[in-house]
Amino acid sequence: MKIRMERGELLAGLSRVQGVVERRNTVPILSNILLEANSEGVHLFATDLEIGLKGTYPAEVLSPGAVTLPARKLFEIVRELPEGLVEVMEEAQWVTVTAGRSRFRVASLPSEDFPPAPEPEGEVLVPVTRDVLSTMIRKTFFAVGDIDTRYVLNGVLVTASAAAAGPASLRMVATNGHRLAVIEREVTVDGPLELSAIVPRKALVEMKKLLEEDEGEVSIGFTDKRVVFKKQGLTMVSQLVEGTFPAWEKVVPEETANTVTLNTAEAIASFRRVSLLCQEKTWAVRFSLSENLLTLVANNPEQGEATEEIAVEYAGADMSTGFNARYFIDVLQNVDGESVRVETNDALSPCLIRDQGDPGYLSLVMPMRL
Amino acid sequence: MTDAPRIRLLPDPLVDQIAAGEVVERPASVVKELLENALDAGARRITIEVEHGGKRRIRITDDGSGIHPEDLALAVTRHATSKIRQLSDLSAARTLGFRGEALPSIGSVSQLTITSTRAGAAEGASVTVSGGIGAETRPAPPTPGTTVEVRDLFYNTPARAKFLKADTTEWGHVAETVTETALGAPGVTFVLTHNGKPGRRFDAADDFAARAAQVCADEVAAQLIPVSAHDPERGMRLTGLIARPGFTRSGRDTQRLIVNGRPVKNSTIGHAVYAAYETALPGGRHPVFLLSLTLDPAQVDVNVHPTKREIRLSQGGQVHHFVRGAVRDALGGFRGNTLRLTRMASPADGLPTAPGNPSADWAERVRQAAVRSVTPPGAASPMGGTTTAREPVMPFGASMQAATGAAPTLPGMPTQTGAAFAENAPARVVGQVQRTFVLVEQGDRLRVIDQHTAHERILFERLLARLNDQGLPGQRLLVPLDVELPAADAARLAEHVDELARLGLEVEPFGGDAFLIRAVPEPLAGRDPRALLVDIVDELSARGSGAEAMQSLLHRLLATVACHAAVKAGDPLSTPQMERLIADLEQVDNPHTCPHGRAVTAVLERDTLKSLFDRNWGA
Numbered sequence: 001m002k003i004r005m006e007r008g009e010l011l012a013g014l015s016r017v018q019g020v021v022e023r024r025n026t027v028p029i030l031s032n033i034l035l036e037a038n039s040e041g042v043h044l045f046a047t048d049l050e051i052g053l054k055g056t057y058p059a060e061v062l063s064p065g066a067v068t069l070p071a072r073k074l075f076e077i078v079r080e081l082p083e084g085l086v087e088v089m090e091e092a093q094w095v096t097v098t099a100g101r102s103r104f105r106v107a108s109l110p111s112e113d114f115p116p117a118p119e120p121e122g123e124v125l126v127p128v129t130r131d132v133l134s135t136m137i138r139k140t141f142f143a144v145g146d147i148d149t150r151y152v153l154n155g156v157l158v159t160a161s162a163a164a165a166g167p168a169s170l171r172m173v174a175t176n177g178h179r180l181a182v183i184e185r186e187v188t189v190d191g192p193l194e195l196s197a198i199v200p201r202k203a204l205v206e207m208k209k210l211l212e213e214d215e216g217e218v219s220i221g222f223t224d225k226r227v228v229f230k231k232q233g234l235t236m237v238s239q240l241v242e243g244t245f246p247a248w249e250k251v252v253p254e255e256t257a258n259t260v261t262l263n264t265a266e267a268i269a270s271f272r273r274v275s276l277l278c279q280e281k282t283w284a285v286r287f288s289l290s291e292n293l294l295t296l297v298a299n300n301p302e303q304g305e306a307t308e309e310i311a312v313e314y315a316g317a318d319m320s321t322g323f324n325a326r327y328f329i330d331v332l333q334n335v336d337g338e339s340v341r342v343e344t345n346d347a348l349s350p351c352l353i354r355d356q357g358d359p360g361y362l363s364l365v366m367p368m369r370l
Numbered sequence: 371m372t373d374a375p376r377i378r379l380l381p382d383p384l385v386d387q388i389a390a391g392e393v394v395e396r397p398a399s400v401v402k403e404l405l406e407n408a409l410d411a412g413a414r415r416i417t418i419e420v421e422h423g424g425k426r427r428i429r430i431t432d433d434g435s436g437i438h439p440e441d442l443a444l445a446v447t448r449h450a451t452s453k454i455r456q457l458s459d460l461s462a463a464r465t466l467g468f469r470g471e472a473l474p475s476i477g478s479v480s481q482l483t484i485t486s487t488r489a490g491a492a493e494g495a496s497v498t499v500s501g502g503i504g505a506e507t508r509p510a511p512p513t514p515g516t517t518v519e520v521r522d523l524f525y526n527t528p529a530r531a532k533f534l535k536a537d538t539t540e541w542g543h544v545a546e547t548v549t550e551t552a553l554g555a556p557g558v559t560f561v562l563t564h565n566g567k568p569g570r571r572f573d574a575a576d577d578f579a580a581r582a583a584q585v586c587a588d589e590v591a592a593q594l595i596p597v598s599a600h601d602p603e604r605g606m607r608l609t610g611l612i613a614r615p616g617f618t619r620s621g622r623d624t625q626r627l628i629v630n631g632r633p634v635k636n637s638t639i640g641h642a643v644y645a646a647y648e649t650a651l652p653g654g655r656h657p658v659f660l661l662s663l664t665l666d667p668a669q670v671d672v673n674v675h676p677t678k679r680e681i682r683l684s685q686g687g688q689v690h691h692f693v694r695g696a697v698r699d700a701l702g703g704f705r706g707n708t709l710r711l712t713r714m715a716s717p718a719d720g721l722p723t724a725p726g727n728p729s730a731d732w733a734e735r736v737r738q739a740a741v742r743s744v745t746p747p748g749a750a751s752p753m754g755g756t757t758t759a760r761e762p763v764m765p766f767g768a769s770m771q772a773a774t775g776a777a778p779t780l781p782g783m784p785t786q787t788g789a790a791f792a793e794n795a796p797a798r799v800v801g802q803v804q805r806t807f808v809l810v811e812q813g814d815r816l817r818v819i820d821q822h823t824a825h826e827r828i829l830f831e832r833l834l835a836r837l838n839d840q841g842l843p844g845q846r847l848l849v850p851l852d853v854e855l856p857a858a859d860a861a862r863l864a865e866h867v868d869e870l871a872r873l874g875l876e877v878e879p880f881g882g883d884a885f886l887i888r889a890v891p892e893p894l895a896g897r898d899p900r901a902l903l904v905d906i907v908d909e910l911s912a913r914g915s916g917a918e919a920m921q922s923l924l925h926r927l928l929a930t931v932a933c934h935a936a937v938k939a940g941d942p943l944s945t946p947q948m949e950r951l952i953a954d955l956e957q958v959d960n961p962h963t964c965p966h967g968r969a970v971t972a973v974l975e976r977d978t979l980k981s982l983f984d985r986n987w988g989a
Contacts, residue, residue, distance in 0.1 A: 149898035178845050178895060246849045280833070281931060282892040284843035301840065322843055324892065348846065366846040369876065369889055 001065025001090040003037045007081050007099060009057045010042075014075040016234070017046035019206055020053045021071040032068040034114045035088065037061045045117050046071055051203055051238040054117050066111035067095055077104050118237045123221035123228045124195065126160065127187050128170060130218045134211045136172045137204055139183045139361055142330040144201050145176035152243040153177055155198040158222075162193040173248055179327045180248055181334075184360040197222050198245060203229075203238035210234065251350055252364060256343035258316040260294060261356075263339050268332045270308040274298045275325040277306040283326040284368055290318045298325070321347035322370035328353075331363040382502070393475045396534060397424025397523055398543035400480075403472035404518050405551045408432035409631075411516060414574065415559040418548055422565070423540030425523055425531075433515040436488040439495035442507050445484065446477045446499050478502035479530065480523045486516040501526040545570055549585050550633035553626055553660065556581035578628070582611045582660035590624060590658060593617040597661065599696030604688060608696045610661035612643070615701055615962035616969045618655035628662040630670060634681045639663065642690040646697035649830075649925070650960060652967030659697075665689065687911075702959065797956075799948045806939040808948045814976040821943060821951065823964035825936035826929075828954045830965040833928045837873075838917050844874035844889035851887045852880055853900050859907045860885070869916035875906060891920065893927055929965035 017033055025031045025048075034045040042059040045052065067090045074097070078086065081099040089096045090108065097104040128136075137156070145153030153176055162168030168189045173182045207229050211218065218231040222240075229236040274285055274296045286297040294312045299305035321344075332340065337357025344351040348367055355361040394400055401418060408416050411434025421427040437445055476482055477499035487494030487510070496510040524531035534540060541564050552560045552572045562569040575581040579598075583591045594611035601607070613619075627639055643659050644651065651657060669689075671682040683689050800809040802821070810817040855863060860883035863870075867877060874891030887899045894902055902923070909919035921928075937943065943951070955961050955970070962970055 146896065149901060175848055176896075177848055177899070180848055248848070251848050279840075279843070280836075281927060282843050284892060301836065324845060324895075350848070364848070366848050368846065368892060369844040369871075369874070 001035070001037050001067050002062040002087070003035075003042055003059045003089075004062065004085050004087045005042060005057065005059035007078060007083055007086045009059070010086055011075075011078050013042075013044040013055050013057050014071070014078055016055060016210070017044060017053050017071055018075060019202075019209065020046045020048055020051050022048045023072065029068060029109050029113050030115075031070055031072070032109055032114070033071040033074065034066060034068050034111060036066040036111070037064050039064070045114075047115055047117070048202075049115060050200065051206065051236065052115075052117050053206065053234070053236045055234045057233070065090060068109045068111050068114050069095055069106055073106065077106070118226070120221075120223050120226050120228045120237055123223045123226070124193065125219055125221040126158075126170060126193075126195065127189060128185070128220060130211065130215070132185050132187075133218065133220060134208075136170075136183050136185060137208055137211070139334050139358075140172045140174040140181045141204055141208065142334060143174040143176060143179050143181035143363070144204070146201070150177070151241055152198055152245050155200045155241040156204060157245045158195060158197050158199055158227075160187070160189075160193050160195040162189045164192055165190050168193060173245070175246065175248060177246075178324070178366050179330075180251065180364040181331070182248070182252075182362045182364075183358075186360075195222060197227060198241035198243065199227050200238060200241050203227060203236070206236055206238075210236065252362070253343075253345060253350060253352065255345075256352060257345050258289065258314070258319065258343065260289065260312045260314050260342045261339055262294070262310065262312060262342060264332050264335055264337065266310065267340070268329060270296055270310055271325045271329050271332070274306045274308045275329075277303055278325065283324045284322055284370055285325040286320065286322050286370055288318070288320040289314055289316070291315065296325075319347055321351075322368035323351070323365060324368055327365045331365070335361070393471055394479060394523075396543060397428055397540050398547040400424065400428055400476055400520050400523060401430070401544050402547045402551065403476065404428070404430045404520075405548070407472065407518075408434055408516065409551070409555050409558065411435045411437075413515065413558060416561070418544075418560065418562045419566075420541065420544055420562070420564050420569075423534075423537035424520075424544050425534055425537065425540060426521070428520040428523070428544075429517065430519075431515065431517045436491070436494075436514065436516055437484070437486040438488055439486075439491075439493075439507060439509075442484060442486065442495050442497040446473045446482065446497065474502070476520055479527050480525065481521040483519045483521075484516065485510045485513070485519075487512045487514055489514055541569075550626065553578070553581055553585060553662070554628045554631040554633055578609045578660075578662040579611055582626075582662075585626075586611075586624070586658075586660070594658065594660075595700055597696055597700040599692070599699065601692055604685075604692070605664075605666045606689065606692050607664040608661060608693060610659065612661070612697055612700060613658040615647070615650040615960060618651060618657060618967070620655060622656045624658040624660075625656065626660045629681055630664060630667060630672075631662075632672065632681075633679075634672075635679060636681055636683065638683060638686045638690050639693050642693035643697050645690075646694045646701060648922075649929075649965045650701065650963045650967060652963075655967065661693075663689070663693065797952050799945055799952060801945075802943050802948060804939075805942050808943065808951065810952055816974040816976075816979065818972045818974065819952070819955070820939075820968075820970055821937050821941070821948075822939050823968050823970045824951055824955050824961075826932045826964040826966075827958055827961065827970055828951070829935050830928055830932035831958045831960075833931060834921055837921065837924065837928075841872040842874035842891040842893065842920075844871065844876050845892045845895045846876070846889040847887060847899060851899050852884055853887060853903050854882075854884045855904075855907060857883050859883075859911070862910050863903075863907055866910060866916040866919075870906065870920070873916060873920045875903070875920070877903065891924075893924060925965070932965060 014033065021031060021033065023031070030048060032046075034043075036043040036045070037059065038061065040056055041061070042057050043054060044057065045054040047053070077097060081102060084100060087096075087098045089098070093108055093110075095106045095108045097106060140156050144156060155174075157173040158171070159173070160168055160170045166188065167186050169184050170187045171182065171184045173180070175181070210229065210231060216232045218229065220230075221228045225240055227238050227240055229238075271285070275283055275298055277300050278284055278298045279300050280302075284298070288295040288297070289312075292312060292314055294310045294314070296308040296310070297305065331353050335353075335355040335357065337355045339356045341354040341356060342351060343354070348369070351365050351367060353363040353365065355363075393403065397420070401420075401424065405416065405418070408430060411432060413432035413434035415433050417431045419427070419429040419431075473482070473484070478501060481498070481500050483496060483498045485494060485496040492512060494510040494512045495507050497507045498504065524534065544564075545562065548560055548562045548570055549572075552558070556575040556578045559574045560570065560572045562571065572581065572584050575584060579596050583594070586594065591611075593614055595614045597608060597610050597612050599608045625640065625643075627634055627636060629636065629639075639661075643657060643661070647657050665683070669684045671684070674680045674682050797810045797812040797817075800811050800816075802808055806821060808819045808821050808824070810819060863877065863885065864879060867879075870877065874889060874894075875887075876889035877885045877887050880886040885903070887903055890897070890899050890902060905923055906916075906919050909922050910916065964970060
């Protein structure tokens with residue numbers, strides 16, 4: 001294999017796959033990236049066996065072929081190369097990377113050993129625009145569980161249901177077991193659609209990055225086992241999380257007795273300030289509601305106590321409960337409205353946060369017993 | 371077509387050979403059985419002579435009560451024993467052997483000669499059995515006690531002989547067996563020879579701890595501290611030696627357990643010891659322990675396995691609690707943390723020994739013995755030089771008294787060299803070296819304290835104290851989770867529901883043995899609540915209180931917080947900072963290791979310093 005391509009193109013391709021390639025890997029070849037040169041250009045493919053990311057980049061192919069190289073090391077090399085053309089040439093297990101007067105000889109592994117890129121077929125496309133998809137991921141992603149042993153919580157539930165062509169509701173739900181975020185958007189389907197899939201955290205991270213890169217059009221589709229994300233010259237395929245998502249709908253109270261409206265920006269600032277004196281390794285903040293006043297208190301017996309008073313509209317009975325300040329800040333940072341409506345029934349029941357600028361959005365935070 | 375073989379009774383010698391397979395596996399198992407018999411006969415001194423790893427010859431001579439001439443022939447018959455008469459005796463068996471199968475089994479696979487004389491008898495008797503055949507009693511000269519000689523083990527069972535290992539390997543097993551048995555009988559002298567050369571020698575010791583010190587290598591013995599506890603109500607007693615905090619090994623080979631005089635393995639008791647060390651054990655490291663536990667024989671089932679190696683405890687929980695408490699007390703009481711580099715005073719220093727003072731406090735003697743701990747000759751010392759420690763040759767099995775005698779008591783020095791850490795002597799901060807260690811002069815010793823591990827330990831204990839004071843916030847779950855527990859666990863959890871709620875773990879009974887988890891402690895909120903609850907229940911069974919159980923789950927988290935908050939190696943410290951660090955260190959429960967198990971302090975004794983300069987005169 002021998003190719004010549006612009007450093008910028010190669011660097012972009014390599015930087016995209018860094019998140020997919022696991023740094024620590026028991027299968028050495030999975031730390032590598034597959035470079036495949038043919039008449040279309042150069043294809044870069046990396047996978048951790050759960051997610052695969054494949055991109056095609058323009059290059060002058062002097063001799064077609066395929067080779068695998070350490071993804072991280074190659075990225076570091078190309079990043080330091082001068083602007084201009086980079087030549088990559090394979091010769092008996094060794095690959096020479098040349099640019100200007102720099103030359104690197106890098107050990108490769110045989111491309112035949114690299115796992116093949118999955119070619120998903122028959123995926124059901126979800127008609128969603130780039131902006132809508134981006135927003136839906138942004139407003140739910142923060143609530144996804146992290147390294148939870150209940151694997152279903154480490155992903156976002158995507159559902160849609162339509163009996164026939166026409167408007168349908170696409171929904172994404174995320175929870176870590178203590179808080180929940182739900183977003184709904186209306187989409188127009190061109191036929192019946194029945195979808196319920198859990199997209200893993202890592203796939204969401206990669207999707208977010210690819211969505212933020214540029215303005216190009218994207219598409220997302222599902223098969224029974226996989227989610228397929230495409231944009232110009234790029235295909236990402238990820239396995240779905242198997243299992244049953246918690247019955248989250250039952251948790252959302254239909255009626256709430258107490259309602260408070262908060263200014264988003266002010267509330268974020270208050271939460272940040274008060275949580276400076278939270279107890280070590282916790283984000284525990286006490287909420288006390290009295291007539292037209294919300295008081296936030298955090299205390300750490302070693303360091304002291306912080307109090308924030310926020311003027312609110314509230315006419316209900318006095319009540320007091322505790323919350324993880326981080327959970328509130330996460331929601332408030334992602335809402336669109338200038339204000340949020342906070343609703344609850346009592347000190348131990350779920351607390352709803354509604355985005356005044358997005359009626360299709362709902363978040364829920366479970367209280368903390370202090 | 372041939373007829374199917376008919377069923378028939380096996381001839382006795384063959385039955386014995388088969389039975390021997392269970393009891394006699396190798397020379398060491400012969401030695402074990404014979405030693406048990408000797409001890410059961412009340413021997414005070416036992417000589418074990420072994421040739422070619424015991425494959426050629428094993429000869430065990432004791433000064434016990436002897437066997438009646440008329441009983442000799444019976445002794446080599448299967449299931450003949452003087453130790454029990456009826457089934458009910460079995461549960462009260464205080465003798466080591468009782469099955470009556472050892473001698474016939476051995477006799478069936480070797481040339482066995484027993485010569486015995488009863489105390490005061492005018493004549494002895496002797497019987498020889500070859501491959502289980504011929505048991506004629508002949509008169510013998512009246513040497514008090516019994517001599518059992520086993521020649522050519524497995525000579526008639528080549529299949530078994532084939533599995534014997536090299537002489538050195540078999541010898542190692544024999545020596546190990548003698549050591550183990552000697553631990554079970556501290557008052558008895560054991561002399562072991564191999565091919566006519568001295569092997570091991572354990573002189574009669576006053577108690578178990580003294581014997582335990584004899585069986586350890588000197589450099590190990592110096593790192594041990596005594597354990598002693600008694601629960602008269604339940605008839606439990608524990609004595610022995612354990613590694614001081616901070617002294618660990620990579621293997622478990624120096625862990626010995628004697629229960630009612632019998633060397634055994636038991637995971638409950640082993641676990642109790644580990645549990646007592648808690649944070650003093652770095653991951654993958656093991657403590658040294660030599661413990662003797664006395665229990666009501668009715669609570670110990672030794673008849674689990676033919677070699678009596680395994681035991682079952684009917685009150686495992688109680689025993690666990692008792693052992694853990696005893697070991698923890700011993701560790702907690704220990705303040706004289708040592709990483710000693712003391713040189714042993716030479717016998718020429720002419721120090722009076724404490725000859726056979728049976729009332730001498732053992733703890734004191736071990737502490738003194740510890741002073742003679744050893745730096746390998748030529749090993750680099752922390753002072754940058756090379757110690758010139760000469761190690762006087764101690765005859766194998768030299769008694770603890772002799773060892774005690776070697777403890778240097780220099781004029782004008784307190785005799786108790788293992789002075790307590792927080793005890794009396796005021797500490798004076800000398801300074802900081804390499805921006806890593808704090809040097810402290812305290813009484814007769816120079817302490818080198820690792821500033822990071824010391825501070826880490828102080829912060830860690832503060833965090834724990836705060837946890838116990840304040841409780842933890844409980845993050846409520848979106849969807850409560852149900853967990854079904856085994857009945858015993860459910861009952862235990864039910865007792866602690868209120869206490870756990872204060873620590874953030876809210877559970878409520880959900881019918882039967884099921885529970886509903888409603889909230890989890892916020893610092894542990896990222897974990898699977900079901901797994902968390904199961905862990906808590908496990909910890910509850912080992913620790914008894916909810917706070918302790920929670921503490922152990924939070925342990926790593928707290929240790930990490932402490933580690934990050936502590937001063938690092940490389941941070942310069944002013945004198946007031948160092949003084950405060952030392953003062954705080956004196957207040958903590960475990961000043962010996964950081965929460966990850968690394969050492970906090972090393973000690974240089976005055977003797978060490980003096981010896982580096984050959985300054986052997988006066989104070």
